[in-house]
Amino acid sequence: MPKPPPPPPGAKPAAPAVPAKPKGPQQEPWSSPLVDAIKQKFGGEFIKSYSFLGQNQIELKKDRIAEIMTFLRDNDIVPFAYLVDETAVHWPKTEEFEIVYILYSFSKNERVRIKARIKEWEPIESVAGIWTTADWLEREVYDMFGVQYANHPNLKRILLPEDWVGYPLRKDYNIRLQDVEWVRKHLGIDSGQKYYVGEARHEDEGYITPSD
Amino acid sequence: MEFAIDYVLIPLIKIAVILAILPLLVAALTLAERKVIAFMQVRLGPMRVGPWGLLQPIADPIKLLLKEDIIPERADRWIFALAPVITLIPAFIVFAVIPFGPAINILGKPVSLYVTDVNIGLLYVLSISSVGVLGIILGGWASNSKYPLLGALRSAAQMVSYEVALGFSIIGVLMLAGSLSLVSIVNAQKNAGIWYVFYQPLAFILFFICGVAETNRAPFDLPEAESELVAGFHTEYSGFRFSLFFLAEYANMITVSSMAVTLFWGGWLRPFPNVPALAFLDWIPPILWFAIKVIVFLYFYLWFRASWPRYRYDQLMKVGWQWLLPLSMANVIVTAVLMLLLNKG
Amino acid sequence: MSTREEQTLFDASEITVSMGPQHPSTHGVLQVKLKLDGERVIDAECVIGYLHRGVEKLGEAQTYGQFVPTLDRMDYIAAVSNCLGYCEAVEKLLGITAPPRAQYIRVIMTELNRISSHLLWLGTHALDIGAMTVFLYAFREREEILKIFENYCGARLTTHMFRIGGTQYEIYEGFQDQVRAFVKDFPRHVDEYETLLTENRIWIGRTRGVGVISAKDAIDYGLTGPSLRGSGVEWDLRKAKPYAVYSDFQFDIPTGQQGDTYDRYMVRIEEMRQAARIVAQAVEKIPDGPLMAKMSKIIKPPVGDIYHSIEAPKGELGYYIVSDGSTLAYRARVRPPSFVNLQALKKMVAGHMVADVVAIIGTLDIVLGEIDR
Numbered sequence: 001m002p003k004p005p006p007p008p009p010g011a012k013p014a015a016p017a018v019p020a021k022p023k024g025p026q027q028e029p030w031s032s033p034l035v036d037a038i039k040q041k042f043g044g045e046f047i048k049s050y051s052f053l054g055q056n057q058i059e060l061k062k063d064r065i066a067e068i069m070t071f072l073r074d075n076d077i078v079p080f081a082y083l084v085d086e087t088a089v090h091w092p093k094t095e096e097f098e099i100v101y102i103l104y105s106f107s108k109n110e111r112v113r114i115k116a117r118i119k120e121w122e123p124i125e126s127v128a129g130i131w132t133t134a135d136w137l138e139r140e141v142y143d144m145f146g147v148q149y150a151n152h153p154n155l156k157r158i159l160l161p162e163d164w165v166g167y168p169l170r171k172d173y174n175i176r177l178q179d180v181e182w183v184r185k186h187l188g189i190d191s192g193q194k195y196y197v198g199e200a201r202h203e204d205e206g207y208i209t210p211s212d
Numbered sequence: 213m214e215f216a217i218d219y220v221l222i223p224l225i226k227i228a229v230i231l232a233i234l235p236l237l238v239a240a241l242t243l244a245e246r247k248v249i250a251f252m253q254v255r256l257g258p259m260r261v262g263p264w265g266l267l268q269p270i271a272d273p274i275k276l277l278l279k280e281d282i283i284p285e286r287a288d289r290w291i292f293a294l295a296p297v298i299t300l301i302p303a304f305i306v307f308a309v310i311p312f313g314p315a316i317n318i319l320g321k322p323v324s325l326y327v328t329d330v331n332i333g334l335l336y337v338l339s340i341s342s343v344g345v346l347g348i349i350l351g352g353w354a355s356n357s358k359y360p361l362l363g364a365l366r367s368a369a370q371m372v373s374y375e376v377a378l379g380f381s382i383i384g385v386l387m388l389a390g391s392l393s394l395v396s397i398v399n400a401q402k403n404a405g406i407w408y409v410f411y412q413p414l415a416f417i418l419f420f421i422c423g424v425a426e427t428n429r430a431p432f433d434l435p436e437a438e439s440e441l442v443a444g445f446h447t448e449y450s451g452f453r454f455s456l457f458f459l460a461e462y463a464n465m466i467t468v469s470s471m472a473v474t475l476f477w478g479g480w481l482r483p484f485p486n487v488p489a490l491a492f493l494d495w496i497p498p499i500l501w502f503a504i505k506v507i508v509f510l511y512f513y514l515w516f517r518a519s520w521p522r523y524r525y526d527q528l529m530k531v532g533w534q535w536l537l538p539l540s541m542a543n544v545i546v547t548a549v550l551m552l553l554l555n556k557g
Numbered sequence: 558m559s560t561r562e563e564q565t566l567f568d569a570s571e572i573t574v575s576m577g578p579q580h581p582s583t584h585g586v587l588q589v590k591l592k593l594d595g596e597r598v599i600d601a602e603c604v605i606g607y608l609h610r611g612v613e614k615l616g617e618a619q620t621y622g623q624f625v626p627t628l629d630r631m632d633y634i635a636a637v638s639n640c641l642g643y644c645e646a647v648e649k650l651l652g653i654t655a656p657p658r659a660q661y662i663r664v665i666m667t668e669l670n671r672i673s674s675h676l677l678w679l680g681t682h683a684l685d686i687g688a689m690t691v692f693l694y695a696f697r698e699r700e701e702i703l704k705i706f707e708n709y710c711g712a713r714l715t716t717h718m719f720r721i722g723g724t725q726y727e728i729y730e731g732f733q734d735q736v737r738a739f740v741k742d743f744p745r746h747v748d749e750y751e752t753l754l755t756e757n758r759i760w761i762g763r764t765r766g767v768g769v770i771s772a773k774d775a776i777d778y779g780l781t782g783p784s785l786r787g788s789g790v791e792w793d794l795r796k797a798k799p800y801a802v803y804s805d806f807q808f809d810i811p812t813g814q815q816g817d818t819y820d821r822y823m824v825r826i827e828e829m830r831q832a833a834r835i836v837a838q839a840v841e842k843i844p845d846g847p848l849m850a851k852m853s854k855i856i857k858p859p860v861g862d863i864y865h866s867i868e869a870p871k872g873e874l875g876y877y878i879v880s881d882g883s884t885l886a887y888r889a890r891v892r893p894p895s896f897v898n899l900q901a902l903k904k905m906v907a908g909h910m911v912a913d914v915v916a917i918i919g920t921l922d923i924v925l926g927e928i929d930r
């Protein structure tokens with residue numbers, strides 16, 4: 001039997017394992033004079049800037065965040081006079097909190113999202129001295145996640161009672177959890193909850209899923 | 213014998229009549245307030261108790277009487293019990309001099325429709341109503357709680373401030389009538405043939421505003437408003453004792469309205485009392501004229517409450533001292549000058 | 558009410574008084590700790606959280622569609638806005654837009670909702686200051702709007718009107734006539750409220766110069782909505798970053814000048830008129846078409862995050878949603894306007910009298926359901 005002719009050069013191999021183009025919106029790179037200014041002044045803290053679904057975002061390192069925020073508020077290119085929101089997202093796999101700042105500029109009608117990641121035990125500088133809005137917003141992040149803000153004027157719990165133990169919006173805080181001690185002390189009843197703050201919940205009979 | 217009948221029996225009967233009717237009038241006034249204000253607010257008011265809610269003023273006192281009598285633990289029991297009484301008694305006894313009508317014939321005997329005609333009638337009214345302030349202060353004091361005390365002091369300060377302007381505003385009438393006796397003032401209006409409000413319009417307006425402030429009614433009711441931080445002197449009072457304060461407030465409203473009518477609007481006189489062409493109006497008895505006019509002013513009280521927001525306390529005091537008092541004093545001076553020039557004597 | 562005083566009653570230089578949490582005028586369970594010097598307020602500290610229900614945690618435990626009715630309970634006075642904001646945020650994440658018919662219905666309902674929220678604000682604010690009758694009149698008009706809501710979706714207060722992708726309910730027979738009758742009648746009623754309040758010297762005395770905040774401070778504190786516009790900043794998300802079909806309509810943005818309570822009152826009165834104007838325009842040209850966009854029944858947005866905000870009656874209501882590709886949101890953050898607005902209370906009451914605190918809380922137009930979530 002004669003050997004089949006060798007495939008012509010440049011031909012693709014059969015049944016290639018080419019990964020399909022990822023579906024759905026992707027992060028587009030975003031650059032602008034503002035991004036250039038940030039890269040120039042704070043190159044060490046700049047990670048990347050991109051645009052997702054038309055919304056511009058910048059990822060930074062957490063060091064010097066207060067300086068960067070002051071720059072963002074006071075710069076001439078796009079002055080962000082208004083802090084729309086400050087919140088956090090918990091990524092337990094990497095033991096990180098992603099602090100998200102949403103800023104808006106009245107003069108340029110632009111919004112930008114700044115993200116900074118910190119480890120769960122690391123503190124981050126407060127921006128309450130830059131925008132007074134951040135005062136309560138950061139208190140809420142502290143209340144719900146346990147993020148320590150350095151130089152915050154009044155860091156104490158805002159929505160939960162002062163002596164509550166636990167940070168509810170963390171991913172390892174089950175939605176049905178209650179601070180049983182607090183309930184017993186202040187309401188005088190036995191909470192009857194199955195899970196207790198401080199106990200190792202993962203060793204119990206299965207992690208309660210939201211559909212329970 | 214004549215003496216006993218004229219000076220003992222008949223006044224006693226008159227007093228009994230007043231003491232009997234006055235609480236009923238006050239009760240009717242509370243119902244009227246709720247109904248009138250409700251109609252102004254596009255709603256109906258009390259409708260359940262009796263047809264159209266007419267028996268509500270009977271249900272309310274019964275409810276208040278049946279409530280538990282709570283005296284705060286550290287309150288001064290005697291003064292706590294006495295304070296509402298001290299407020300109520302002046303509110304009632306001031307009606308001794310208010311002239312409801314001229315002399316009418318009962319069983320052949322001319323009986324005047326007022327308990328007595330003291331020749332210092334006006335002074336009597338002013339001084340007796342000042343005693344009522346004492347009850348308020350004592351009520352706040354006896355509660356032994358900071359906020360009723362502060363509320364009581366504010367109410368008292370407000371009432372005292374407006375009393376000064378009130379006093380000045382009636383001096384004009386006093387000068388025109390030449391007498392402090394209320395019956396004489398009404399008769400003087402009859403002789404002049406005109407109600408004094410046409411001679412003293414500013415004084416009337418000042419009098420009525422001060423009267424509203426005296427009785428702690430809207431728009432001067434901040435010391436007892438529900439949305440105010442300090443709940444007022446009657447915070448700690450409940451049940452029957454509260455109803456005494458309540459009664460006193462409404463009786464004071466009737467007093468102020470009656471005084472406004474007597475001093476400025478001719479008392480029991482019909483409009484244009486000396487014009488013969490309007491003599492056909494005489495088929496309405498004088499006491500009914502009096503009642504109609506008082507009801508009109510009570511309606512104004514209710515109207516103010518439904519329409520206007522309330523003054524803040526400092527604005528209230530400012531209005532009293534910086535506006536009403538100078539205006540009323542100016543009124544006195546202008547009246548005096550005009551009287552001298554026009555030789556009213 | 559509890560107090561703590563440093564000295565005896567008559568030489569107390571500073572006393573702390575706690576207003577609330579049960580108080581007729583704090584519009585919900587809000588506790589304000591006032592430091593007083595005689596009659597003047599030196600400092601005010603707000604204690605919130607009495608109504609905290611863990612809405613954001615629920616957002617992670619419920620699917621996107623299930624979460625929508627939970628959001629109605631946040632700002633329960635103006636529930637339609639909450640719905641609109643969230644549905645639009647998820648739609649943005651999914652990359653779909655609701656069809657035009659649904660958008661028009663959304664705009665009509667949202668603007669009616671704005672009117673109803675402002676009417677409630679007007680009634681309660683006037684009631685706190687003592688004008689009882691305006692309360693009853695405002696609620697009479699609000700009743701008409703709630704009847705429309707009830708006819709449309711069955712609920713008056715927590716309406717759950719819209720779905721992700723459009724609206725579920727078709728407009729009912731007689732809807733357009735009922736809405737037209739309402740907007741025809743409404744300006745006359747606003748005139749009625751203005752007759753009672755706008756030129757009333759007692760009202761002016763209680764609201765002029767009370768609770769002043771400058772535009773610079775307002776932006777620093779993150780105030781939005783009528784509270785910001787009362788200070789002179791002409792900014793409205795419906796014009797700055799138009800959403801739904803607001804760019805199809807003509808309306809004005811009222812602003813004040815001095816940033817006091819009276820200006821905020823005038824701004825909100827005018828906003829009611831403008832909202833009626835939008836509804837009048839919208840109800841005439843509702844296009845035909847489907848009510849829901851084409852989308853899969855199971856909502857699984859792509860991985861990523863989005864922030865979308867709308868102009869709710871109280872201010873800028875924003876939703877920051879982080880999706881991990883599953884049917885449950887990874888993080889559903891609500892940016893509540895009243896929460897951010899309430900911070901400014903401290904600044905606004907300093908130096909005023911106790912009786913003004915109630916007026917200032919009223920003028921901020923807060924709803925505790927939104928603050929505490």
